[in-house]
Amino acid sequence: MGSHTRNVLTVKAIAASKAAKLRDGGGLWLVAKGASRYWILDFTFRGKRRQMGLGVYPDTSLAKARDRAAEARQLVRDGVDPIEQRKAENAPPRDVMTFGNYADFYIDEAVRVGRWRGAKTEARWRNMIENHAASLRDKPIADVAIDHVLAAIRPLWGSKQETAEKLREAIERVLDSAKVEGHRSGENPAAWRGNLEHVLHKPDALTSKGHHASMPHEEVPGFMKKLTNVAGVGARALEFAILTAVRSGEVRGALWSEIDLQKKIWSIPAARTKPGKPHRVPLSDKAVALLKTMAAQSVNELVFPSVRDKKPLSDMTLGKALKSAGGEGATVHGFRSSFRDWATEVAHTPREIAEAALAHAVGDAVERSYARSDALERRRALMQQWADYI
Known part of the structure; x- marks a missing residue:
């Protein structure tokens, strides 16, 4: 372990030093990264150099770091890899993983890494x-099948639709994660595409509370024609929201400083x-034309100003325009x-592109890399196609 001298550091020496790496001996180092400093232990296990994090300083004190390093060195002497040992201690028990x-x-981990x-x-x-x-909680996770998933979702389907859809998605994610970690294998019984979509049919325009009733896309072009004849800023904001497929609040709060008409x-x-x-929204020709109309009558930094000075439009204003049309x-x-x-039925857009257009958080690594770029x-191209369609 190369431990000639140990316990070299003192709390005072740590406070006084700005060095990126401070040695305590026996493979224990205090390393600076960004604004934080943390402890690492360098060790060799079965001929391989390994590095193990022992905590952030000062939450993990010098004394605590030395204790943890000593425990890890003892494990190495006993022929146990301390990194694997820690993983095993933190992982849930494997035998009958429910x-x-x-x-x-899964939830604890999501909270720990700040996923939400x-x-x-x-x-x-x-x-x-x-x-x-x-109904799923006590089932061994390896045995969860379609009928179990349906038993959980069906009571809510059609009555509490939004909850039902979120539940299905949550179950799917948990089962996906369990598969990656080796707790189950095979297809995901909670997947929608090519699976549950054949058994659970989405109710049409959902008017149940909490779900946003949508107009079938075939009717949107006719509606847009009527909307262009409705006067007022609310009608223009609604038109812009439909063209960009952006959330109402984001349209109502839109500022001229956010818009680049050149690009x-x-x-x-x-x-x-x-x-x-x-979220970057590519603007179709129609959306640009609409913005130019708004720019010509601009009174303040809001793209869609309300009659009340410098206050964004209310959601009701867009709702009124919707009814008028x-x-x-x-x-x-x-x-x-x-x-x-x-996007799915007519444009046959890949899911990750359609989801990126809606600024939805997307799933696996492939989709996330799409979202990043x-x-x-x-x-x-998709937004121009949509504008042409409607």
Whole structure:
């Protein structure tokens, strides 16, 4: 282990030093990365050099780091890899891993790594797994099959549609994760495509509370014609929301500083989006023309100003425009679903591009890499196609 001198450091020496790496001896180092400093232990196990993190300083004190290093060195002497040992201790038990155990572990991990924005998501997941997926909790995760998944989802399907869809997605994610970690194998019984979509049919325009009723995409072109004849800023904002498939609040708060008419891009900052990530919207020719009309009558920094000075339009204003153009029974937010259905059924858009267009958080690594590059040019073609269609 190369441990000639140990316990070289003192708390004072650590405070006084700005060095990127401080040696305590016996393979224990305090390393600076960014604004934080953390302990690592260098060791050799079966001829391989390994490095193990022992905690962030000062939360993990010098004394604590030395204790942890000593425990790890002892394991190495006993022929045990301390990194593998720690993984095994933190992982849920493998023998009879139930769906409930694993789902709890999945949620804890999501919270630990900060996967979710805000405590609301965590609370919603815990509630879903605890209550709506109660029938699955005690099943060994390796044995969860389609009939078990359906038993959990069916009671909510059609009556509490949004909850049902979120529950299905949560179950699918938990089972996917369990498969990656070797707790189960085979197809995912909670998958929608090519699987549950054949048994559970999505109710049409959902008017049940909490779900946004959407207009079938075939009716949107006719509706847009009527909407162009409705006067007022609210009608223009609704038109723009439909053309861009963006959430109503993001349209109502749109500022001229976010729009680049030259490049035909609207850049919505993270603070104004629901997922809390910046979203770039490629603007179709029709959307650009609409913005030029608005620019000609611009009174302040808001693209769609309300009569009340410097206050964004209210959601009701867009709702009013929707009714004036004969869109009863549909909701403003529902047009995002109309766009999503059209993208799949008519444009045959790959899922990850359609989801990126809606600024939805996407799933696996392939989709996330699309989201990172945000596939702007492919989305530009899609938004132009949508504008031409409607």
